[in-house]
Amino acid sequence: MKRWQIINLIAFLMLIFATVSLIYILGKMDLTGPLGKPWHLLPAVHEDSLSATYKGSYQIMGKTPLQATLLDTTRTNVFILVDAWGVPIDENILALDLKEFETSPHKFALHRRLANYTSHAEHAEFRNNFASNIFLFGGDSLQFNRREYIPALGFQNSIFFNDCGNGVIISQIDSILTEPEHPKFIAWTALASTIGEHNKIRQTLTQIADLAKRHPEVRFVVQGTHRPVLCGPETRNSYKAHWVPVAVLN
Secondary structure (H helix, E strand, O other), X not given: OOHHHHHHHHHHHHHHHHHHHHHHHHXXXXXXXXXXXXXXXXXXXXXXXXXXXXXXXXXXXXXXOOHHHHOOOOOOEEEEEEOOOOOEOOHHHHHHHHHHHOOOOEEEEEEEOOOOOHHHHHHHHOOOOOOOEEEEEOOOOOHHHHHHHHHHOOOOOEXXXXXXXXXXXXXXXXXXXXXXXXXXXXEEEEOOOOOOOHHHHHHHHHHHHHXXXXXXXXXXXXXXXXXXXXXXXXXXXXXXXXXXXEEEEO
């Protein structure tokens, strides 16, 4: 058999294989119903809905940054973002999270967060024009390019502690607040658990609650960055897609 005949035979066999495969796939498809979207375009589970329990138990706040309504310009404000702290579908889990704050004067809310990444939350919640302010982070300044955009948010001062525990940051904020001339706006992105482990998140919330008790003259606004996203789909879909908890202390 000549070379061109072999090539034609291979091409013919490939055409038959492709035709049979296509017929099989079409036979498995339901062409009578509406076409489904690709997986990456499907909406998240429980994307926008809040249960009656959530609506009745918490103040519901829209997507406007919290500074617009919660900032108290008459005193020092500490704004804290707890990474990967979202609103679980199970209301009891959030109630246990927030229980850490109940021994201080407090108000609880749910805040709409449109994007599920931390830098979005920092851009939205930490932007400020205070003459005296400071940003703290327990990680590398190169992560998410914070070294560049944190000053652009209005911060004259920033402290980065590479790979340190939240206790180190808490001690630093405690020390700053005891200084007679301390910054009037303090921002901290707290790293608790990237996959939303509630025991680790609650440890961080307890540390924040203890700090707030030591400084009752200071307003603390604690909120999540977004729901856990660096986890499996089962865990991710057990949270509201675009809501984060908020605790206002003192």
